[in-house]
Amino acid sequence: MTGTLKYETPHSLAELWPLLVSDRELTGFLAGGTDLIVKYKRKQLNLTRFIDLKNIESLKGIWLDENKNLHIGSLTTLTELHTHPLIQKHAPLLAAAARKMASVQIRNRATIGGNLCNAAPSADLAPPLLVLDAVVKLESDQGARELSIKSLFTGPGQTALKIGEVMTEVMVPVSEPSDKVTYLKQGLRQAMDIAMAGVAVKLNMSGNLCQEAAIALGAVAPTPIRVKAAEEWLRGQRINEQSIAKAAELAKIAANPISDVRTTADYRSELVSALVTKAIQECMTQV
Amino acid sequence: MALISFMINGQPWKGQVEAHETLLDLIRDKLGLTGTKKGCDSGECGACTVILNGLSVNSCIVPALEVEGKEVLTIEGLSRGEVLHPIQEAFISEGAVQCGFCTPGMIMSTKALLDSNPHPSKQEIRQALAGNLCRCTGYGRIVAAVEKAAKMGGDDLAGNDSREISDKV
Amino acid sequence: MPEMIVGKSATKYDAFAKVIGEAQYIQDLTQPRMLWGKILRSSLPHARILNIDTSKAEKLLGVKAVLTAKDLPGRRIGFGNDNEVLKRNKVRCVGDEIAAVAAVDEATAIEAMSLIKVEFEPLTAVFDPELAMAENCNVLVHESRGSNLSLEYHFETDEAALAASLDQAAVVLEDRFTLPFVTSSAMATHGCMALYRNGELTIWTPTQVPFLYQHELMMATGIPGNRIRVIQPTIGGGFGAKLDMYPYEAACVHLSMVTGLPVKIVFTREEEFQASRPRQPMIIDLVTAADRDGHLLARKAKVICDNGAYNSWGSTTPFVGMQTISSLYRVPNVRYDAQIVYTNNPYSGAMRGYGNPQHTFAVESHMDMLAAKLGMDPLTVRLINANQSGDVTPQKMKITSCAFSETLREAGKELGSLPSEPGKLRGKGIAGLLHVGGGARVYRSDGCGAVVKLDDMGRAVLLTGATDMGQGSDTILTQIVAEVLGLEIKDVKVINNDTNLTPWDVGSHASRTTFIAGNAAKIAAEKVRSQLITAAAQILNANPDQLLLRNKRIMVEDAPERFVDIGKIVRSLHFKQDGKLLVGEAFYDPPTEMQDNQFLGNVSAAYAFGAHGVEVEVDRATGVVKVLKVAAAHDVGKAINPLAIQGQIEGGCAMGLGYALSEEMKLREGRVINANFLDYRLLTAVDIPEIEGIIVESDEQEGPFGAKGIGEACCIPTGAAVANAVYAATGVRIKELPITPAKVLEGLNKMRSTFDT
Incomplete structure (x- = not known):
């Protein structure tokens, strides 16, 4: 990797928003980095700045709300997806799909948010989330909105995220045991x-x-x-x-x-x- | 450029790191720990596998800046002078080493596996090593070595090194 | 007398350094003030170079040298002298070297490359060897040659007898087999470090052939050979790709000459795919004829090899492939024609098996098709044609030790017992192989030198020319020396990586190291041994014939209490008037002959045989082939180190399975479009099944302790065995590697539609 590159490490969404005022097209959002860093090294991306999201605690965690929705922080790794008891119990399909991906080393790094925002047609988490009717939460300094996963992907590598928006959460209705x-x-x-x-x-x-x-x-x-x-x-x-x-x-x-x-x-x-x-x-x- | 400090093989390191630097480049070029290999520089071969806060990662796609405050274990941190770790012993005795370029990464993946699953099945071993390519051995001797290491280390294997490292932290 | 060390598994000589991460590969070497070199490569497959502007790159801070063809002596390089270190007027393939840069660090060198402006005039290119040979092809890769045909190989037995045998045959099969580009993919990429100082060049490089390399580098750079020292760091896999001296290496030398500083160039993985030498793709039109009992009557092969843009050692692989056509199984009438054709693709080199995996795929597919046609069992048709000890083949290859039939029987024995699951189809297939196993006289010498010195502490040091690129030859050689001298393995050290120290050797290729270097080490050690015995006989006052070397001592056979330590004997020779050193040297060159211009001659002192049995499960719905088990039986002569052989067999089979199922370097207009490990699929630990290595010993009289070579043999028949197993499971015959699910499914669908109508 070469060139003058900035590396920002916001610790909260509040710290993140001011960073998005400028140079947003030249910014790479680092979650697991398993795809972004490879593309950057191969000069497939022209970036002047990495924003490492991994210190933003609110993007992490897995919890169940009272409406039987599973909330999965966008920084949740594939390893967490296939080992976390809540996922295994309430979204076994997602756990199984995560396990089929890449290698242990990649699964320890790659995140659900990264896999979805990358929007590869072959993204392994997408088909399970599509059949589970998942909803993603997108946030920006203007506020938050929820979007059905069906509306997330707009083309190869393209999503409905607006510039300045970050995926913060994936919400999955819990699977019934009879599913x-x-x-x-x-x-x-x-x-x-x-x-x-x-x-x-x-x-x-x-x-x-x-x-x-x-x-x-x-x-x-x-x-x-x-x-x-x-x-x-x-x-x-x-x-x-x-x-x-x-x-x-x-x-x-x-x-x-x-x-x-x-x-x-x-x-x-x-x-x-x-x-x-x-x-x-x-x-x-x-x- | 930023100043970071982290623990490498139980020892603190502090120094300047650039935004584009990877953990692999940092440990090889600045720390001189060349046991960790660069096979593809894309996270696809596993030769650069190290253990970061207890998890195996491809160090070639981890930004160096990210290890601030964390613990990194490389192949050099596994043996204690002349005393080899049981995994290293097993790799020698079972014939798991040929050209050796994949070996450090294989051993680190094995360490991560046995730390979390001290008695893996053959299939679990193969799954755990799927991210480490080897062109020489066909993996058979490597799987045998992991099985032997699991027997040698038993349940204690998980505790040993991480305990020693955390003592120093 | 039973051997104490030879024949028993020994751990690898360099394994300790490798498991602790201390082994130093080229990637790990550095020198004070070392510069980083980079090669600017062509992005076009065929173009005239109109102008190269390096001025901006030269001005970049940290850049120490920028070289183009005009800065170099312009020597031709490579087998056939059709290549240049840096291309002057024309590029002929993607990846062709245009400029070389040296800078203070890698990032600066990369940046400098981006500042070099090359003006090209794109030329029409040709990527298909058949089109390249067509009369109406107006593209010439090398204008001066007048055609795209680089080389031709022709061998035939009596023409009339061949024609008659085809007439008489009960079965004549004629099929086209197609083999793809695959590449060695050693885990360590290529790289070298050059230091030119005071008229002397030292180059650190992972070559498999240090002495031939020294010569090639002399020819490429003009530096006298006696001013070139080649040092090999630990080699992270070779598989043939490190047989050639590459243009970048000569460029690296020139960068050091110009800057006066050490310069290192290391390939990226992408460069490794595009610019290291792959295995040559081949189109093989094979005719096999047999009588109604299944005895082979004739074989005819017409082979077209995609040479790529230049000749490399790969251009000579028909030399080996021809032996498979003429001599794998007894076949009296043979005709072989191969054409090596220039294209604007990457140029092919040596890769494990050297043409044999391709040819064996065709021959062993046909053996199965023959069995099917005659309603015979595939094993039977092989056994009745199998080569036997004492045979002389149509190319005058003399078969000495030969356990081919036994390997064929062993390989298929335990496969095929489990029933299929619903939706799955199971089948087993076998395929045999013949390969050189006692060196290969492709040069006037097939020799290797060895020096054994024994010091006064009882430590032996072997200086050998033989290169260990990971396969474990160092271990074998220490076992041999320890065995001869009655030492422990740990008492024997090997020095084999520095042409200033080591005796001459042709190199590590042709599966020759155990056989040739092993014999050389054995003879050198025996010379030390006889000197030891003579001295010990005096000390012990015993008859030399009664003395035994065991456990670092020489003892009287019938009176083991009468002994003297080996170290003590050596000291006794040092500490006396007119004393002497205990050194033995040997140059072993096997009793073989160069083939004549008719391709007749016994090129190898022994031949390796073997057979692979493979059981597969094919998914009816997806066409996915899963290999359940491989049983690989190899006639190794004598297993000096069973553990090492097991490792060679498993590794060879894995490489063969990749060739069979998943590996293919895909090109678009000469550019590798899957130049990474995600899309060029080496099989992973999950994909490789249990591989049973079956060692068959045939005690080769010329081999060291009876041993023969095994290195390449292990990867040769796997592809055909898989194809045969897929056929057995499904009835679908795949004649084109790799056997992808898409091809299998297409075959299954065709069969279904034929069945339906």
């Missing part, structure tokens, strides 16, 4: 890999009848997406080979993948169908 949830990810390696496709599924069943379905896809469209058509199809259906196949087909149609260095668009399409099928099947094995 059937699965996140499946396929990379070329079994670890240290970026998904060629990722699929999250959440089903509410009444016997063999699907009451509610949520299906989200990662790495197969410019942003992580929910698949409304497949969800609507499954609602009220009996879950069997035919209904699963139809849902998988609808998901495949909804996907809009590209070919890149990791695999082809065609294979990604096939993978969507295969993983949606597997994910629903896996949900159905859960008691």
Whole structure:
């Protein structure tokens, strides 16, 4: 890393806001830094300043409110996500997805806020949070607002965050024990890999009848997406080979993948169908 | 440029650090602790793994300024002179070392694993080392070494070094 | 007499230094006032250099030198003399060296590079070797050569007999096999440090071949060879990529000459991908013919190698591949044609196996396809064709020790017992290999020198030319010397990293170190031993034939109470009139021959055989291949250090599995677009299954204690074994590596649609 670079370490949001008055386009927000620092070193980012958020205590912590919403500070690391008892109990899907990411060393650093604000189409936490109907809290010196995660991603690497806004919290409605949830990810390696496709599924069943379905896809469209058509199809259906196949087909149609260095668009399409099928099947094995 | 101080292998260090400096560059270039290796400089190979406040991290993507007030353990802090840590002993006896460039990082990842999970399964070991690439060994001897170290150290392994370090803090 | 040390697992000679982080790699070396060098590389695959403006870079504070081609003597370098240290008129691949900078620190050197302005005239480039050879190709990588064909290799047995055998054959298979760019990916990147002082050059570099390197550096820089000292720091993996002298190394020397200061250049990982030598991609059109009982009648191969922009050692890999075509299994009629074609891609070099993994993939895929065609068992068809001790192959390779059949039987034995889960398909596959195992006479000498000196405290020091790049040859050599001299391993030290001290050696390549350097060390130690025995016989007043060396003593065999310490014998020789030193030297050059211009000749004193058995599980829905187990059986002659062999086998298999499943350097217009470890996927600890190494001993008469080379052999057949296992599981035959889920799924879908209609 080279050049004259400033490094700010605000200890509170109050200390952060004045720093955002100028040079906001040339500022990199350091959470885990696992992506930002690599991009900076590779000169993919032109930055004059790092603002290290890690000393802002209000961005940390995991707690449950009286409305059964899990509040996850944006600085929560992936390791915390997959080991924290509250996450394991109330958002097991998120814990499982975090565990499938990168390596121990990266998981010890990378944060939920970083993963979401990076807005990679393949972000592993996005599909689970999409099916869990998570809401993110964005704050600026003008105040706070809440945004459905569905509205967060606007394009590859693009979010709905306005300049001067910081993601402070991710709120996740607690999963009921009866919820059937699965996140499946396929990379070329079994670890240290970026998904060629990722699929999250959440089903509410009444016997063999699907009451509610949520299906989200990662790495197969410019942003992580929910698949409304497949969800609507499954609602009220009996879950069997035919209904699963139809849902998988609808998901495949909804996907809009590209070919890149990791695999082809065609294979990604096939993978969507295969993983949606597997994910629903896996949900159905859960008691 | 800012003045920071932190604990490195149980000893305090204080000095000027630049905003763009990584922990890896700091410990290699300013502290002369070249046992920690730079294999990719992108957090993708694990050769630079050190333990920061008890957690394994890729030091190549940790800003040096961030370690202010923290504790860092590197490969040089593991042995006590001629007395090797059981993990180091096991890496030698099980043939886990070939070219050796990944070895310090592998050992630090192993240390972090055994500190939190003194009796890991084979699969847990492989998962824990997934962020440390090795081109020579195919990992088999390394997994065997970690299993042996777990046996040698038993439950005590977790306590040993961190206790010694915190005594000095 | 049973061996005491040889044959028993010994821990690695340098492991202590490595586990405490004290081993010094090139990355760790420094010198007072050392400058950092950086190479400005071409971003274009093919372009004329119109102008280079270095004025701004030169003015930057901290910059000590900026060199371009005009500052250099303009010597041609590389195998084939088709390359330059810094390119003068034209760049031919992305990564080509244009300028070299030395500055007080790395950051300044990087900044200086960004200030150099190069004016290019982009030229049309060619990236496909078949297009590069087409008649209508108007792109010439090297204009002066008139064509893009760099080299050709041709071997054939009697033409008429070949034609007749094809006519008679019950089965003739003809298929195209395609192999991708992969790269060594040693965990330590390339780097060197040069210090030119008072007419003498010292260069610290992780070369695998210090003496050939010394010569190449002399040719590249003009510094007389006897003024060049090569020192090798600890080498963080080589795998062949450190066989070439690279242009950056000569540039580094010139930077030191110009500045009068030590200069170090270390590659970034991205540079390592773009500018170190990968394994050559190949297109292999293979014909295999057999009779109805499965006996091979003929093999014909037409091979196109993507050479990239320049010749490197990689351009000679058909030399090895040809041996696989002609001599892996008994095949009487053979024709081999290989064309090495210039393109504007990165240029290929040596990588573990040296052409053999590619050729073995084709041959061993065909062996399975042959078995399928004849309805035979894949093992049977191999066993009836397997090479045997005493065979002379069509290229006149003389097979001495050979346990090929046993390795084939062992490799497949315990696989394939578990039933598949729903949605998963399981299968097992095997593949065999032949590789040189007793050196390889690719130069007029295949020799290695060794000096053993024994001091008066009973410590032996071995000076050897043999390079240890991590594989563990130092350990093997200490075992051999300790065994011969009756010492403990710890009493033997190795010095092998400084051309000022070490005797000459061709280098660490061709899996030759245990065999060649081992023999040299053994002979040198035996010379010391006989001197010791003579002296001891006098002291003990015994017949030399009755004396034994054991536990640092020489004793009378039948009366072990009559002994004398080895150190004492040495002292007795020092402290007397007309005393002498206890030194033994040897130069071992194996009893082999250079191949003639027909490619006939016994290049190696022994041949390594082996077989890999692989069991896979394929996911029907995703095409994902999971390797469940590898059983790798190798004929090693004699296992001098079983633990080290296990490590070589496991590491070789892991590299082979990566070649089979996940590794591919992807290029776009000659640029590596996955030049990092996230997108170039070395398999991780989670991906590699249990690997069972099976050591088979065949007692090679020419080898040290019966040993043969093993280093490269371990990675050679894995790719074919995986492809064969995938076929066994699914019926899908993949002829193009890597075997990605996308390819497998495409195959499965095609089969389904064929089945449906």
